[in-house]
Amino acid sequence: MxxxxxxxxxxxxxxxxxxxxxxxxxPVLRLLVAAExxxxxxHDVSMWGYSVLTALDEGPVRTQATLAEAIGAxxxxxxxxxxxxxxxxxISRTPDPNDRRARLLSITDEGRxxxxxxxxxxxxxxxxxxxxxxxxxxxxxxxxxxxxSALSPDDLPDAQGLP
Amino acid sequence: MxxxxxxxxxxxxxxxxxxxxxxxxxPVLRLLVAAExxxxxxHDVSMWGYSVLTALDEGPVRTQATLAEAIGAxxxxxxxxxxxxxxxxxISRTPDPNDRRARLLSITDEGRxxxxxxxxxxxxxxxxxxxxxxxxxxxxxxxxxxxxSALSPDDLPDAQGLP
DNA sequence: TATTGTTATACTCTATAACTATA
DNA sequence: TATAGTTATAGAGTATAACAATA
Numbered sequence: 001m002x003x004x005x006x007x008x009x010x011x012x013x014x015x016x017x018x019x020x021x022x023x024x025x026x027p028v029l030r031l032l033v034a035a036e037x038x039x040x041x042x043h044d045v046s047m048w049g050y051s052v053l054t055a056l057d058e059g060p061v062r063t064q065a066t067l068a069e070a071i072g073a074x075x076x077x078x079x080x081x082x083x084x085x086x087x088x089x090x091i092s093r094t095p096d097p098n099d100r101r102a103r104l105l106s107i108t109d110e111g112r113x114x115x116x117x118x119x120x121x122x123x124x125x126x127x128x129x130x131x132x133x134x135x136x137x138x139x140x141x142x143x144x145x146x147x148x149s150a151l152s153p154d155d156l157p158d159a160q161g162l163p
Numbered sequence: 164m165x166x167x168x169x170x171x172x173x174x175x176x177x178x179x180x181x182x183x184x185x186x187x188x189x190p191v192l193r194l195l196v197a198a199e200x201x202x203x204x205x206h207d208v209s210m211w212g213y214s215v216l217t218a219l220d221e222g223p224v225r226t227q228a229t230l231a232e233a234i235g236a237x238x239x240x241x242x243x244x245x246x247x248x249x250x251x252x253x254i255s256r257t258p259d260p261n262d263r264r265a266r267l268l269s270i271t272d273e274g275r276x277x278x279x280x281x282x283x284x285x286x287x288x289x290x291x292x293x294x295x296x297x298x299x300x301x302x303x304x305x306x307x308x309x310x311x312s313a314l315s316p317d318d319l320p321d322a323q324g325l326p
Numbered sequence: 327t328a329t330t331g332t333t334a335t336a337c338t339c340t341a342t343a344a345c346t347a348t349a
Numbered sequence: 350t351a352t353a354g355t356t357a358t359a360g361a362g363t364a365t366a367a368c369a370a371t372a
Contacts, residue, residue, distance in 0.1 A: 018305060018309065019217070019309075019312075020195075020199075020217075020282065020285050020286075020289070021195050021289050021292075021293075021305075021308070022192065022195040022196060022199055022285075023214070023217065023312075024305075024308040024309060024311075024312040025188060025191055025192045025195060025308065025312070026192060026235075026312075027235065027312045027314075028188055028308065028311045028312050029185065029188045029189060029192050030235065031311070031314055031316065031318075031319070032183075032184050032185040032188060033185060034316050034319060035319050036183075036185055051186070054182070054183075054186065063329095063330070063331085064330075064331065065329095065330070065331080072189070072190060072193065074363070074364065075330090075331080076331090076332075076333085076363090076364075076365090077362080077363065077364085079331075079332065079333090095371095099329090099330085099371080099372070100330095100370085100371060100372085101329060101330040101331070101370070101371045101372065102329090102330060102331085102371095103330080103331075119183065122183050122185075123183075125319065125320060126183070126184050128319070128320050129184075129311065129314065129318075129319070130184075132310055132311065132314065132318075133307050133310060133311075136303070137303050137306065137307045137310075138307075140299070140300050140303040140304065140307070141303065141304055141307035141308075142181060142184075142187075143300065144296050144300045144301075144303070144304035145184070145187040145188065145191065145304075146181065146182075146187060147295055147296060147300075148187075148191045148194070148292065148295065148296070149182075149186075149187040149188070149189075149190045149191050151190075151194055151292065151295065153194065153197050155194075155292075155295075156194070156197060156198050156288065156291070156292070157288060157291050226352095226353065226354090227353075227354065228352095228353070228354085237340070237341065238353085238354080238355095239340090239341080239342090239354090239355075239356085240339080240340065240341085242354075242355065242356090258348095262348080262349070262352090262353085263347080263348060263349085263353095264347070264348045264349065264352060264353040264354070265348095265352090265353060265354085266353080266354075
């Protein structure tokens with residue numbers, strides 16, 4: 001049934017023998033990032049910059065902290081990114097007249113153009129990777145990813161932060 | 164058909180409107196890592212340590228560089244990890260008598276025990292996450308991950324390193 | 327006093343290169 | 350001289366805390 005080290009033979013492989021999810025997801029992410037970096041570089045946008053453009057293309061945001069949280073970043077570390085995007089004319093960033101502490105953030109037409117150009121190039125590369133899957137696998141894989149990526153850490157068991 | 168900003172309404176959503184894969188995979192990995200860290204801490208193993216144990220549980224390895232490459236790490240950065248694992252008695256690490264430059268690496272019985280205990284705990288947490296998917300989605304998702312995680316950077320289009 | 331954004335500091339991770347020991 | 354491993358250094362990325370402006 002099992003060999004000396006406790007591993008099952010291929011013919012008897014069960015779901016149990018698979019690697020941990022993280023051990024599979026990590027290389028996949030590495031692959032995707034490797035595919036994206038040259039595209040981003042060609043369009044002169046950083047990874048965080050692209051993430052910001054994507055978020056703002058969904059609609060404007062009233063504070064930088066909100067935006068930072070939306071893309072899973074620290075509020076202090078997107079500042080440089082916002083500076084770059086603003087200098088490049090890809091986003092607009094002005095103090096809220098009603099509360100001058102906050103910065104109204106929105107994507108510009110040029111920003112939208114760049115974002116979509118980048119996305120189109122990335123899509124093309126993703127297509128090559130997803131071609132390794134059957135059409136049915138592709139659809140299900142993407143839907144599963146959408147579901148799982150929408151979860152928050154609070155959805156983990158025992159994830160209630162210690163008060 | 165599309166609203167002012169070019170977004171389609173939900174009822175007409177097409178595959179095209181999905182986020183980029185990396186934008187979905189990244190949060191999923193974050194979630195998985197958040198789930199794993201407390202487990203690893205409870206067993207006094209680092210993430211890299213666990214990765215090494217997993218690799219060595221597949222069988223012994225003759226050089227550290229080989230092991231490093233197998234787990235996608237730099238050969239210099241697993242040294243500390245190997246020190247810890249060895250001190251904890253979880254791996255054996257001895258010079259190859261035939262070529263004393265190389266280090267024969269293998270997992271110990273205790274290492275195997277720890278690795279499996281960790282894996283079992285991680286599996287339990289993964290189960291909670293995968294419960295968000297239907298059984299059919301689960302199976303397909305895992306299989307798709309297995310396929311994609313097996314790809315190398317060379318499988319990307321235009322990935323031929325410049326000579 | 328509380329909140330938003332910014333800057334400064336330190337800390338972690340990683341990569342590069344220099345070194346040792348074997349061959 | 351070439352290879353495996355180690356150590357040292359520096360660099361990038363990130364988080365923490367202090368600060369300035371506004372409310």
